[in-house]
Amino acid sequence: QKEVEQNSGPLSVPEGAIASLNCTYSDRGSQSFFWYRQYSGKSPELIMFIYSNGDKEDGRFTAQLNKASQYVSLLIRDSQPSDSATYLCAVIRGSYIPTFGRGTSLIVHP
Amino acid sequence: NAGVTQTPKFQVLKTGQSMTLQCAQYMNHNSMYWYRQDPGMGLRLIYYSASEGTTDKGEVPNGYNVSRLNKREFSLRLESAAPSQTSVYFCASSELQGSSPLHFGNGTRLTVT
Numbered sequence: 001q002k003e004v005e006q007n008s009g010p011l012s013v014p015e016g017a018i019a020s021l022n023c024t025y026s027d028r029g030s031q032s033f034f035w036y037r038q039y040s041g042k043s044p045e046l047i048m049f050i051y052s053n054g055d056k057e058d059g060r061f062t063a064q065l066n067k068a069s070q071y072v073s074l075l076i077r078d079s080q081p082s083d084s085a086t087y088l089c090a091v092i093r094g095s096y097i098p099t100f101g102r103g104t105s106l107i108v109h110p
Numbered sequence: 111n112a113g114v115t116q117t118p119k120f121q122v123l124k125t126g127q128s129m130t131l132q133c134a135q136y137m138n139h140n141s142m143y144w145y146r147q148d149p150g151m152g153l154r155l156i157y158y159s160a161s162e163g164t165t166d167k168g169e170v171p172n173g174y175n176v177s178r179l180n181k182r183e184f185s186l187r188l189e190s191a192a193p194s195q196t197s198v199y200f201c202a203s204s205e206l207q208g209s210s211p212l213h214f215g216n217g218t219r220l221t222v223t
Contacts (some may be wrong), residue, residue: 008150026190031208031209032208034208034211034212042216042217043200043214043215043216043217044153044212044214045214046211046212046213049211051209064178066139088152088153090212092208092209096160096207096208097155097156097158097168097206098143098212099155100145100152100153100154101152102150102152103152
């Protein structure tokens with residue numbers, strides 16, 4: 001089992017809908033969780049981070065963390081075509097090493 | 111990303127040639143990382159430096175060496191390039207290892223023929 005799992009997609013949603021991206025992790029000692037967005041041919045850029053159980057909102061983005069179930073999710077409200085990208089989940093494990101999932105491709109169609 | 115600069119942006123090598131990828135961060139971060147990204151494989155950690163003076167292997171270190179020259183600079187060297195090292199390489203930095211988010215450079219696209 002890979003340490004950080006994401007559905008590769010593509011996840012296709014209509015403009016204006018909510019996009020839900022999920023990530024599961026295997027190390028119960030994981031302590032820090034990040035979502036990055038990566039446009040084709042570009043470097044990853046940080047969208048959100050979350051450390052505690054529950055929800056964290058920033059504009060149209062909400063990160064949700066459930067340590068008991070070992071998953072973290074990213075919700076994008078009012079999705080726009082400009083949100084079309086690959087979304088990477090990153091987890092800092094008990095060893096303090098940042099580990100990335102393989103990413104989920106999101107397509108927002110007009 | 112002006113905070114983390116990588117050179118070169120593109121490079122083509124022949125099998126057996128060597129090269130060094132340079133990375134510098136201007137955010138006074140303590141930790142630096144080298145990742146490679148291949149289609150379908152995501153970002154995989156090659157080496158990291160938790161702080162100046164220390165380096166450690168990541169998930170895929172074979173065929174690579176690193177040098178943390180000072181707090182700002184972290185270089186990645188390929189001594190004898192192989193076609194399997196064709197990839198996009200990203201340098202990243204973080205304020206502290208273990209809790210801080212990573213900030214990435216713009217990447218180096220390397221092709222080994």
